[in-house]
Amino acid sequence: MTETTGAQAGAPRRWEWRAFDASLAALEARIGAAAHVLPNHSGELYLANGRSPHNAKIRDELLDVKRIKRTASSGLELWEALPKHGFPLSAPTVAAFFSALDLTPPELRRAAFSMEEFLADVIGRDPSFRIVRVVKSRRVFSFCGGRAELSRLSIGGAKHQSFCIEDESANRVEAVLRELALDPAANTNYPNFFKRLASLGA
DSSP states (O other): OEEOSOOOTTOOEEEEEEEEESOOHHHHHHHGGGGOSOOEEEEEEEEEETTOOSEEEEETTEEEEEEEEEEOTTSOEEEEEOOOEESSEEHHHHHHHHHHTTOOOOOOOOSEEOHHHIIIIIITTOTTEEEEEEEEEEEEEEETTEEEEEEEEEETTEEEEEEEEEESOHHHHHHHHHHTTOOGGGOOOHHHHHHHHHHTTO
16 A cells, blocks of 8 residues: 655544446445435535645635545555635645645745635646536435445536545445445546546546
């Protein structure tokens, strides 16, 4: 397994498996009644960067970063959720954001950044970033003791669906995958999914 640097003590960590497809109707049928919950709707800005394996987004005007800590031989990934930050962001917070992504912070021209300034003057000036606008309808529920999520995504007018199972215990995630006849090695995280979309010209 591999591990990244720059850990933050005390940050919550969970093992995660995720998949994307045009339709997950067959999987939803196997899950059954547990998935019959009301969806939550959100508009999110993912800050995809081809030089970083970590996941960054803005949702509800909060900057949200998850760091990948380990990849098990089975394909499961251990993710660490860092504290979220509301806008405006101080310059030290922006610098810490880059460090959390294992990137070198740029020269910052302001003491603080509104969301618009952060997107235009920081993210927009770095060609390695790609802002991905995602309209998401997600259903979160418990399945076999783990936290599960079924999402419908709209990205640039294209429709996708995603399923995720996560838990502090890798064994519990693997048990859910066996129950649903899913391949652990087929795990695809958001950063890799966005790279795949970019390679398709999406």
